[in-house]
Amino acid sequence: MRIPALVIILVLIGILSSNCTFRNTTGIPADTIVLTTEEADYIMNFLTDFLVFSEEGKLGMPDRGFPKQFYLYDKDTVISLGEMLSLFFQLQSYEAKATKQPFFIPKQQVFSFVDSASNPQEAYELSLQGKIPKRIAGETLQNYTYKMLVGENVNYNYKIPDLNIKEKVIKISFTFDIESGRYVSDASGITISPCKDDNYSLGLEEDEKVCDNPSYMAWMSPRDNKIIYTQYPYPQVSGILGFNVILNYSERYGIPITNFIVKKDIVAFNILDKELVDRARLLVKKGLFEVGSHTRYHTHLGFVDEELAKKELKESKLFLEEFFNTTVFGFRAPYLSILNDDDMHVKALLEANYSYSSDSIKYVGKVPGHDFFNKPWNTKKYTAYMSPNEFREMMVEKEYIITLDHPWNMAYQDGNILVEEPNLIDNHRAIVLTAISNGGIPVLLRDLNLSKS
Numbered sequence: 001m002r003i004p005a006l007v008i009i010l011v012l013i014g015i016l017s018s019n020c021t022f023r024n025t026t027g028i029p030a031d032t033i034v035l036t037t038e039e040a041d042y043i044m045n046f047l048t049d050f051l052v053f054s055e056e057g058k059l060g061m062p063d064r065g066f067p068k069q070f071y072l073y074d075k076d077t078v079i080s081l082g083e084m085l086s087l088f089f090q091l092q093s094y095e096a097k098a099t100k101q102p103f104f105i106p107k108q109q110v111f112s113f114v115d116s117a118s119n120p121q122e123a124y125e126l127s128l129q130g131k132i133p134k135r136i137a138g139e140t141l142q143n144y145t146y147k148m149l150v151g152e153n154v155n156y157n158y159k160i161p162d163l164n165i166k167e168k169v170i171k172i173s174f175t176f177d178i179e180s181g182r183y184v185s186d187a188s189g190i191t192i193s194p195c196k197d198d199n200y201s202l203g204l205e206e207d208e209k210v211c212d213n214p215s216y217m218a219w220m221s222p223r224d225n226k227i228i229y230t231q232y233p234y235p236q237v238s239g240i241l242g243f244n245v246i247l248n249y250s251e252r253y254g255i256p257i258t259n260f261i262v263k264k265d266i267v268a269f270n271i272l273d274k275e276l277v278d279r280a281r282l283l284v285k286k287g288l289f290e291v292g293s294h295t296r297y298h299t300h301l302g303f304v305d306e307e308l309a310k311k312e313l314k315e316s317k318l319f320l321e322e323f324f325n326t327t328v329f330g331f332r333a334p335y336l337s338i339l340n341d342d343d344m345h346v347k348a349l350l351e352a353n354y355s356y357s358s359d360s361i362k363y364v365g366k367v368p369g370h371d372f373f374n375k376p377w378n379t380k381k382y383t384a385y386m387s388p389n390e391f392r393e394m395m396v397e398k399e400y401i402i403t404l405d406h407p408w409n410m411a412y413q414d415g416n417i418l419v420e421e422p423n424l425i426d427n428h429r430a431i432v433l434t435a436i437s438n439g440g441i442p443v444l445l446r447d448l449n450l451s452k453s
């Protein structure tokens, strides 16, 4: 008799503790999205950074408070604020019970507010039934969330947006031209040859040091005299600081990025900070980092002779494919230069086995008669120099967005002489956070088909 009684008790406990939510054998309720630890981190990192950037006044006024939604790229899933908060309570609840797995969010759940929960476990159970408490353990949801995620007590007095927004408003491809310093035309009269000192030629083999042909082996900007960035020599410091931020977007939020890379500069990064390049390699492996070519030496395709330009297209692709163990599909020309004319340009890229360009030629989208696409940058201003509000407004006007930034413009002002501007680093991140909260769907440029959905 003792065994059946125990079974009955266990069944009753099971029913009571599940709060009438059906659970399978793994303890995960049915109809849920199961998340890896990494995915749960992406969502919580996004929520945390959004709260901090709001509090610090870095987001546009209409965006401050809680994010409206998050986009989980590897599952192609929009996560509503209600789902984010449910996951947050789950983490809180697991912490209280010293358990860590499994992470999941209820699928198709419609969320509404209830008055209060006495502790995070109760808030979590309520959230599984679609109820988000406005107060937890005597504190407002806003203050409680901020305190637990950021570790500070502030009066986080923002209104909370709708809990159920899940919108795919616009596809955005965040693209970067990865280079150190700024490659400026020799007509500027201030540009510095790679042979001026060892720092300017870092990344080149002896037999690559061509120093009298800036159209082929490009020359670079000097920097301003007021210096706070001293972590690496100039010009590489301007590339490495920005590249670190760019990688961080993929590492911290799991969002995809497309990078058109100059060989000489990535080799220099690898000499000065191998760990940085290893981080990029890991992201390539995870499918979050698309490698595109920006030539080996930032060659101006319109100013060098045709054969040399064609060789550059091929050699840079071969180098990057081996260096990153990947396939290179896309190309962006240095200075947005054009090899001869638009059709010759496309023909040369096809011959070098590229599938698309991101250049300023007359074609946008599929090039007639060829299995080849041109996907030009369409924001006209580097993202780091826009305001979050300006970016959000642009999301309403356009059918898709292809951004363009360089590592240097993430931390320096525009101009032929690079002047440090540390605020830009956070401004760029504020735009990424704003874009995703407002329904921006980040995609690799190779996957963007230039139509809205």
Ligand SMILES: [Zn+2]
Residues within 6 Å of the ligand: 177, 179, 183, 294, 298, 333, 334, 335
């Ligand atoms: Zn460039």
